[in-house]
Amino acid sequence: MNSNSPLHKLSKVAMLDLAADLGTGRLCPPYTPMAVGLGLPAGTGAETAAELELLRATGMQPIHIATMLKLLATEREHAQEVADRLQLVWTGPDAPGSVGRDTGVVVRELFDGARKSVLVSTFTVRAGAEVFAALADRMREVSDLAVRVVVNVGRTKEDGLAPDAEVVKRFAENFTKRHWPWSVPPKVFYDPRGPSLNDAVRASLHAKCIVVDDEVAFITSANFTEWAQERNVEAGVLVHDPVFARALRQEFDCLIAGAMLRSLPGYE
Numbered sequence: 001m002n003s004n005s006p007l008h009k010l011s012k013v014a015m016l017d018l019a020a021d022l023g024t025g026r027l028c029p030p031y032t033p034m035a036v037g038l039g040l041p042a043g044t045g046a047e048t049a050a051e052l053e054l055l056r057a058t059g060m061q062p063i064h065i066a067t068m069l070k071l072l073a074t075e076r077e078h079a080q081e082v083a084d085r086l087q088l089v090w091t092g093p094d095a096p097g098s099v100g101r102d103t104g105v106v107v108r109e110l111f112d113g114a115r116k117s118v119l120v121s122t123f124t125v126r127a128g129a130e131v132f133a134a135l136a137d138r139m140r141e142v143s144d145l146a147v148r149v150v151v152n153v154g155r156t157k158e159d160g161l162a163p164d165a166e167v168v169k170r171f172a173e174n175f176t177k178r179h180w181p182w183s184v185p186p187k188v189f190y191d192p193r194g195p196s197l198n199d200a201v202r203a204s205l206h207a208k209c210i211v212v213d214d215e216v217a218f219i220t221s222a223n224f225t226e227w228a229q230e231r232n233v234e235a236g237v238l239v240h241d242p243v244f245a246r247a248l249r250q251e252f253d254c255l256i257a258g259a260m261l262r263s264l265p266g267y268e
Contacts, residue, residue, distance in 0.1 A: 128179025188267035
């Protein structure tokens with residue numbers, strides 16, 4: 001039976017009802033549109049009956065068709081569970097047919113709904129006082145909300161040959177001035193390899209994600225900038241899966257525990 005079969009078009013409930021009728025003998029061959037259509041949505045009886053007759057012609061008994069329908073219903077339920085766990089998040093120009101949720105909207109919803117913990121990792125922060133505003137508001141509303149922000153501290157041309165510690169200090173001062181001007185700060189971490197003068201050591205923290213309450217994770221191409229969350233073409237996925245969310249959060253925990261991510265001065 002191919003995926004274009006009328007049986008595939010039935011809802012999970014309709015499949016199970018039809019399977020029950022076949023299994024109990026309430027529906028017997030030959031399969032007529034009138035008999036089949038009694039338990040199905042209007043307009044589906046004729047094509048469903050024709051499909052059942054094709055299956056009967058191959059030698060399938062009612063009990064066999066009933067079993068097949070139960071398996072199809074289970075597959076439909078599993079597919080819906082996967083669809084509910086994974087959502088496309090998309091930022092870009094409005095285009096006909098687009099089905100993804102907007103990045104900026106999703107980020108704000110995640111922050112607004114946080115109850116216990118928030119982990120944010122980003123490569124670039126720009127105009128953070130705007131993009132972090134919802135998170136700061138939530139921290140004021142939920143006083144014991146545990147918030148950690150992981151950022152990339154890179155070496156710019158202006159840093160020249162300044163010592164790594166000086167680069168980190170400047171970044172921390174700029175972070176406070178431009179990105180987190182509020183009185184209640186999160187804990188902020190950075191990769192100490194980022195500002196290194198040694199090309200063989202220097203690396204970027206490029207992960208862009210959010211984990212909320214160990215229940216939902218957001219993986220995205222978007223940085224924490226207004227452009228990325230509102231204007232750029234960005235793609236991401238929202239994952240409603242506690243196992244995945246915890247696993248992602250634990251990766252950062254391991255880096256912090258191993259001192260491979262360090263506290264930004266002033267945000268310990």
